[in-house]
Amino acid sequence: MxxxxxxxxxxxxxxxxxxxxxxxxxxxxxxxxxxxxxxxxxxxxxxxxxxxxxxxxxxxxxxxxxxxxxxxxxxxLNRKISENINSLRNFSSEMKSKNIEYEIHKIEMTIIKADSTIAEALEIEENTNVYSLTRVYYTEGEPFCLIISYLPSELNLSVDESVYKKSLYDYLEREKGVIVTKSYEDIEVGFADDLVSKELKINIEDAVLFRTRKSFDQDNHHVEYTLSYYKPGKYKYSLVLTK
The missing domain is CATH 1.10.10.10 (Winged helix-like DNA-binding domain superfamily/Winged helix DNA-binding domain)
Structure with a gap:
């Protein structure tokens, strides 16, 4: 039996x-x-x-x-990673909850001038300094997600890239006392540009799952404006609707 x-x-x-x-x-x-x-x-x-x-x-x-x-x-092969969008979780926590092993193959932390889109999202003046954090995630030996986060300079973040090998939210809470309590997200079909094509190893103009997130802390201050690109066939979102 x-x-x-x-x-x-x-x-x-x-x-x-x-x-x-x-x-x-x-x-x-x-x-x-x-x-x-x-x-x-x-x-x-x-x-x-x-x-x-x-x-x-x-x-x-x-x-x-x-x-x-x-x-x-x-x-x-091609197991889609499912994320529940009914609750606020950081990326690392979501992967851990599903027992999904991943590696970060690229981390870049720089300071840039905010363009009009970033400035509007973070409600700051254009050309203000912001942190730009780029991470590329791999699973099963393949890239599946490119995440680019823009964060206000007032957070005084470390530029040591090794800091961001683990959860960004955990670092913010542990080192800066900043707790992300709310976020607004938009999810749509996007198309790979040169950067996305290179990092996810797909063709330019290939369709991708594109997510934008604006997050706020316990004092309702802007914490991040994040752009996430997911490789086709490797990711899906799940939600439960109740009446």
Whole structure:
């Protein structure tokens, strides 16, 4: 008897199809992160034959969810990272809550002059000094997110880029006493320019998920104006609407 109960008998879906759906659900729910269990482990979990397991996995390979790698096992492909937008969370917390491993491959912290768009978003004068923090996030060896944050110079932030290897919000709260309590976000389809194309390794004019965020602290002061670009097929947003 395996861990998962399958339905036997007339009128039920074939066993391999039931196994396939359970594996796929575990992928989407984040139970399987980078790889699925071995065939032997799946046999024990489902209490079915090796042939049934292979048929189920073959279907998922054909549909683009899995990739067989010789001597390495079966890897999960293009798992979309889902973010719940019903609550205010920083990027690091969202990834941690879903057990998603990521790396920051690029961090750039500079001071620039605010253009008209940045100035309007932060409600400051144009050409005022602001911090510009650029980060590129990778998962499964591929870039999936480019985040550019603009922050007021009054925050007196560190220009040591190693500081931003972890959560920006945690740093602000721990070192500056600034707690982000509110943000306004817009989400839309955007198109890759030269920078986005280069950092996400996609073609210029490819569609991307584009998010802007304006955040405020406990005193209702501007904290950040952030532009986020997500690689196609690697990210989705989820929300719950109630009446």
């Amino acid at each position: 395996g861990k998962y109960s399958l339905k036997y008998g007339k009128g039920q879906n074939p066993l391999y199809a039931q196994v396939k759906e359970i594996i796929l659900k575990n992928i989407k729910d984040g139970i399987y992160i980078e790889k699925i269990p071995t065939e032997r482990e799946l046999e024990e979990l489902f209490g079915v034959s090796r042939m049934t397991i292979r048929l189920a996995v073959d279907e998922l390979v054909k549909e683009g969810y899995l990739l067989r790698e010789r001597a390495k096992g079966t890897r999960i």
